[in-house]
Amino acid sequence: MLAAALAVALTSCGSGSEPAADDGTTTLSFLVDNSPASLDTAKALTDAFMQANPNITIETETRPGGSEGDNIVKTRLSTGDMSDVFWYNSGSLLQALNPAQTLVDLTGDPVLANVQEDFLNVVSQGGKAYGVPAGSAMGGGILYNRKVYERLGLQTPKTWAEFMANNDKIKAAGITPVIATFRETWTSQLFVLGDFYNVQAAAPTFAQDYTANKAKFATTPAARGGFEHLAEVHAKGHLNEGFGSATVDQGMKLLVEGKGAHYPMLSAQLPPMVSETPQAATDIGFFGIPGNDPAKHGATIWEPGALYIPKNTENLETAKKFLAFVATPAAADAITKAVQPAGPYRIKDATLPDDAIQAAKDLQTYIDDGATAPALEFLSPVKGPSLEQITVAVGSGLTPPAEGAAQYDQDVEKQARQLGLAGW
Structure with missing residues (x-):
């Protein structure tokens, strides 16, 4: 499991009680998932930190993603065998880690000084904050071809009616208005999950209720x-x-080539395309799924994961030093050199590079305007396993929307009871 041992230095010592090698160095262990983007981000952060801190070594361990990785994290926390720092989801999945018993409370700590205030909600439980953001946010809404819009003289819509009117004009021009890729069933969920900004605007207590x-x-x-x-x-x-047999790669190709105008999708799908199709960086923009009130137009965002410190660490001050670095513009700059951001960073004064993808810049505007809400999964642990099958059926005309919504309400009940949530 040990993936890399990366040499590094220390500009100020940690607490005197922390174990140190004979040469005065301190070693931190750091657990991350094994996806390429996570590994590249982790390497960028540890390299930059160690270059600035010559007496700290960070040893990076990897774990699988998905449910297998979740179980590893939970097991290591429960047995007191967790690394000094680990990277894990923000939002509702954090609640399953029982953070009050397993994680170091960072509430009021200088470690969090540079973290954007609205991000703290997704790394908090019971009024206590536990993590700092790692990587950038991403938008969940509509990716659109700006060249198509320019050619047809269209404006980005702020209401659903305007969106549908644009679709009519796009269809009349012989271009596919909306791309769907239901062979990869998860993609069918975006119209539902990406609409949560509008849900919260209309029903502010929906997540809690x-x-x-x-x-x-x-x-x-x-x-x-x-x-x-x-x-x-x-x-x-x-x-x-x-659309029923189309893949994400095919959908993105239709969008970038201008054969399709809109694709309900996550902005994270764009950066991997830029090396082979550079026009994806500039030709594809982003807007939030429109609601009914143009004055309340906004976007749903998927927050980045976070770095946490388990209570069992023997290197608390050094671990805090690393997290404090991660929550700086310098750390964001280090990540940008390794991984093209899919959206804004959640660190104060961290800016997107001039050559950032247009979709990330568009999402930054929503954040600057205070017109964002985290996806429901960051606010509630209730998410049924069958949503993507239900949305495929609704989006294919096989199930009426009211029936699909009712089916999903039934789908979540078993999971809510397994979680032991009150009221179920």
């Missing part, structure tokens, strides 16, 4: 809206031919 079994998708008009959007674009004939 949903978690407490006091609100439902089927009986909350704003929450049901995502299912209705899915059904409407299909009913209007706005989808690409063969």
